[in-house]
Amino acid sequence: MTKARLAxxxxxxxxxRADRQEHRLSIAAGASLSAMQAGGVSTSAPSGGARVRYxxxxxxxxxxxxxxxxxxxxxxEFPHAVVDGEQGNLFVDIYAPELALGVRFIPGVALxxxxxxxxxxLGTKLGARVDWRRNADLLDDAPGNDNKRLSRPDDVLYLQxxxxxxxxxxxxxxxxxxxxxxxxxxxxxxxTTTVGVQLELGHHFY
Numbered sequence: 001m002t003k004a005r006l007a008x009x010x011x012x013x014x015x016x017r018a019d020r021q022e023h024r025l026s027i028a029a030g031a032s033l034s035a036m037q038a039g040g041v042s043t044s045a046p047s048g049g050a051r052v053r054y055x056x057x058x059x060x061x062x063x064x065x066x067x068x069x070x071x072x073x074x075x076x077e078f079p080h081a082v083v084d085g086e087q088g089n090l091f092v093d094i095y096a097p098e099l100a101l102g103v104r105f106i107p108g109v110a111l112x113x114x115x116x117x118x119x120x121x122l123g124t125k126l127g128a129r130v131d132w133r134r135n136a137d138l139l140d141d142a143p144g145n146d147n148k149r150l151s152r153p154d155d156v157l158y159l160q161x162x163x164x165x166x167x168x169x170x171x172x173x174x175x176x177x178x179x180x181x182x183x184x185x186x187x188x189x190x191x192t193t194t195v196g197v198q199l200e201l202g203h204h205f206y
Contacts, residue, residue, distance in 0.1 A: 023205050024055040024063065026184070030198025032071065036132070039081025039090050039192055047073035047094070051198070061107050066127075071096040080141055088138045088150045095134065100127025104166065117170075121180065123166035131158040131190060162188035170200070178202040 022116050028051045035044045051069035056063050073094045081090035102125030138154040140146075164186025172178050180200045187193050 007018075009046075020057045020060045021206065022057040023179070024053075024057075024065075024148075025049070025205075026055070026200050026202035027051040028053065028137050028198045028200040030182075030184075030196050032184070032194050034073070034192055034198025036076075036193040038078045038092065039083050041078050041081050043076065043078050044146045044164050044186045045073050045076040045098075047071050049196075049198075051138075053200070053202075055104070055202075063106065065102050065104065065106050067098075067100045067102070068109050069098050069100070071098070081138070083138050083151065086138060086182070087141065089147070090140070090153070092133045093135045095132045096129050097132075098129040098162075100125045100162075100164075100185055102126070102166070106170070118169065118171050120167050121166065121170060121182070125164045125166065126185070127164075128159065128161050130147040131160060131192070132156075132174075133158070136162045141183065151168065158190055160190040160192070162186045162192075164194075170202075176204050 018195050030049060032047050032049065033044060034047060037040060041206035049069055051067050053065050053067040055063040055065035076092050078090040078092070083090060095145050102123050104121050104123035106121045108119060108194060132155070134155040136155070138150045138153060140148040140150055149154060164184055166182050166184050168182035169179055170178050170180030178201070181197065182200055182201070183195070185195045187194075
């Protein structure tokens with residue numbers, strides 16, 4: 001075998017190595033939009049967040065993962081909310097740390113050479129999230145009252161569980177480095193629905 005053919009073979013095989021028993025450590029950042037409730041009313045608000053994810057390859061196309069994350073949304077308005085018998089426009093900040101377990105199906109070269117570098121992914125996840133609502137302000141919503149403060153409601157914590165789906169695509173830049181774009185959607189027991197998109201950078205190792 002000539003040196004040129006050997007170099008070509010190595011270039012093809014290295015990015016195509018199997019994912020079984022492979023570890024992946026990823027970091028991700030993204031934005032989301034959530035529909036939520038407070039004070040008897042519903043609203044939608046944007047948020048930003050970051051996650052760290054560790055995964056293990058159960059098979060060439062299936063990985064099991066655990067993740068920790070934090071989502072932050074500031075100055076969310078719940079118009080005409082009722083808190084302790086008073087009605088007004090409620091403004092709160094939300095900090096939501098979470099833990100989740102998930103499974104992803106990522107077809108690789110074991111299924112097709114088309115997936116040597118660019119691969120679709122489909123995943124599911126289950127987790128728990130603490131919804132910490134703080135820095136609340138209830139302002140008078142009556143015309144002419146210039147948003148007079150009615151009260152400063154106490155901080156509250158809500159523990160909720162959630163289930164979600166992940167759909168995306170990833171590009172294997174090298175045998176060890178992967179970058180991907182993942183869209184997410186989840187529903188929680190607190191009647192909160194969230195959709196989002198995140199950029200994920202992962203490092204593979206054995």
